[in-house]
Amino acid sequence: xxxxxxxxxxxxxxxxxxxxxxxxxxLKGKIRPEIDTxxxxxxxxxxxxxxxxxxxxxGYRGYxxxxxxxxxxxxxxxxxxxxxxxxxGDIVGIDIGVELGGYYADAAYTFGVGSVAEEDKRLxxxxxxxxxxxxxxxxxxxxxxxxxxxxxxTVEKAGFSVVRDFIGHGVGFEIxxxxxxxxxxxxxxxxxxxxxxxxxxxxxxxxGTWEVDIxxxxxxxxxxxxxxxxxxxEHTIAILEKGVIILT
Ligand code: MF3
Ligand code: CO
Numbered sequence: 001x002x003x004x005x006x007x008x009x010x011x012x013x014x015x016x017x018x019x020x021x022x023x024x025x026x027l028k029g030k031i032r033p034e035i036d037t038x039x040x041x042x043x044x045x046x047x048x049x050x051x052x053x054x055x056x057x058x059g060y061r062g063y064x065x066x067x068x069x070x071x072x073x074x075x076x077x078x079x080x081x082x083x084x085x086x087x088x089g090d091i092v093g094i095d096i097g098v099e100l101g102g103y104y105a106d107a108a109y110t111f112g113v114g115s116v117a118e119e120d121k122r123l124x125x126x127x128x129x130x131x132x133x134x135x136x137x138x139x140x141x142x143x144x145x146x147x148x149x150x151x152x153x154t155v156e157k158a159g160f161s162v163v164r165d166f167i168g169h170g171v172g173f174e175i176x177x178x179x180x181x182x183x184x185x186x187x188x189x190x191x192x193x194x195x196x197x198x199x200x201x202x203x204x205x206x207x208g209t210w211e212v213d214i215x216x217x218x219x220x221x222x223x224x225x226x227x228x229x230x231x232x233x234e235h236t237i238a239i240l241e242k243g244v245i246i247l248t
Contacts, residue, residue, distance in 0.1 A: 002170060002178050004196030009103065010238045010247070013172045013198060016053060016098045017105035017236055017248035023047045023096060024109050031111045033088045037069040040094070041080035048098055056097030056104050056175045063220065068095040068108075075204050075212050075222040075230040076166055088114035091124060093232040095202075097175050104175045106200040107248035108234035119207070120229055126158035127205040127231040130183075134201050135237055138193065138244045144181055145189030151203045152184040161210035162203060163230070166222065171236050172198040195241045202234035 005013065023044055030040065045066035048055050055066030063077075070078035070093040071086070078084075078093075086092060095108035110124050130151045137150040155162045168181030179191035183203045206212075208228035215221035224230050236247045 002191060002197065003173055004194070005172050005198045005238065006196070009172060010198065010245070012101060012103040013105050013236065013238070014245070014247040016100035016103050017107065019048060019051045019053050019098045019100065020096050020105055020107045020248050024094075024107070027094060027111070031086065031092065031113055033086055033114050035086050036082050037071070037078070037080040037084040037086070037092075038082045040069060041065050041067050044096060051100070053098050053100040056099040056106070060175060066096070069093070070095070070221070070230070070232065072229050073224045073227045075163055075206065075224060076232055077220045077222050079218055079220055086113045089116055091116060091120050091229055091231060093230070095232065095234065099175070104171055104173070105236045105248050106171050106175060106234060107236060108202060108232050110231040110233060122158065123160060123205060123207050123229060124231045126155055126160050127203050128233050130154040130203040130205065131201060131233045131235060134203070135235060135244060135246065138201075138237060138239060141193050143188050143193060144179055144191045145185045146187045147201065148182045148185035148190065149187045151201075155203065155205050161206045161208070163206060163210055163212060165212055166204055168200050168202045168234070170198065171200045193239055195239055197239040198236065198247070200234055200236045202232065204230060204232045206230045
């Protein structure tokens, strides 16, 4: 069951979302060669808690950290570690969920480390464009499938592929709620879009094949099957009577 949000609910989700935006601003200045991903996660957790909020991923289905930090061929759910040290040319996806007073927001951003290869910049740009085109589409879309189709078309036109095994979702009262928001699909399919709907749109885009593997040891880290790079951007948005607002 999709639970629609009131304007008051949406304002509270936005406040949770603003904490994520602030932490991404700080991260911009911290991401450089030689920093390890656990240090970034500690910074994220401290920042969230200093705002009387909670990192929503920590403890979710046993997930051990405040954020997911996925480097290069890691698609999503990379576990921060002292041993994962960033180096020049890496691309690093950081996914953060925040709970503030019982309301949840979710966002992700892919950063380049030092000087990034042209092809990797193109991958990041196509993924970001897919997210932004999807948000724009949400202003007039009638079905979730209209959004999904927009993402898939943007990505495939650029020559990349969309991950099938992980998708966007409703968010707000919980970190993951119905409806499903796939990054591929056909217009006119899926849940109807209506005012009060709050969703996290999160294209995960691979340079090569869309197929992925889950790490056998940690059971979390998702990697591209061909070990080519992957990018991920995510915003939490609300559908209103008139248009959409980005809450993160
Ligand atoms: N990547 C997921 C999302 O953005 C959230 C991670 S769930 C966790 O919806 F368990 F890894 F925390
Ligand atoms: Co999400």
